[in-house]
Amino acid sequence: AQSVAQPEDQVNVAEGNPLTVKCTYSVSGNPYLFWYVQYPNRGLQFLLKYITGDNLVKGSYGFEAEFNKSQTSFHLKKPSALVSDSALYFCAVRDSPEAGNMLTFGGGTRLMVKP
């Protein structure tokens, strides 16, 4: 069975500093990995995905994530945080296509960027 862990409930960072939101996963096949962001009282918005190819994936709003197969991780990063990046971030995984078309989500990490 596929699973995702986001070990930090909250990450605090000062505006202008780099940020990292951690994600590790467990799958039996080759993973499809996603990051979504949720602002208050809204649905989840797609940020980026890894399916195959280059391990460094670039996404919306200057975010990027690095797929590390040996460490089964897919950490979200941004070189310089903005106050407007403050939100709830979800990592999600889909196992190989044979596992169906459903994502398993991590518990979410709240990112707080302070001025």
Next chain:
Amino acid sequence: ETGVTQTPRHLVMGMTNKKSLKCEQHLGHNAMYWYKQSAKKPLELMFVYNFKEQTENNSVPSRFSPECPNSSHLFLHLHTLQPEDSALYLCASSLLRTGGWDGYTFGSGTRLTVV
């Protein structure tokens, strides 16, 4: 707008009421999902429809009844709910196709309060 529209945005209902949540997408997607998001809990998958057929019912109580009349519309019928059913209900859609999958597109959610 993401292309997935949920109505109403907010709903307050008594425990003896019957109400319905609606989700509509015009993205040409062929799979639709209901998720429940409660405070301090992971996203919970409730139902999955592929090509209008229900393919997943994640042990959801019978007081929640889904309906998918076509690939563009999804309903969640509610009756005799409990206060613990108060949550943000999220609809998502995705496109199943040969050779790839791009994950979900979410609606903005319906904030349900059961009194």
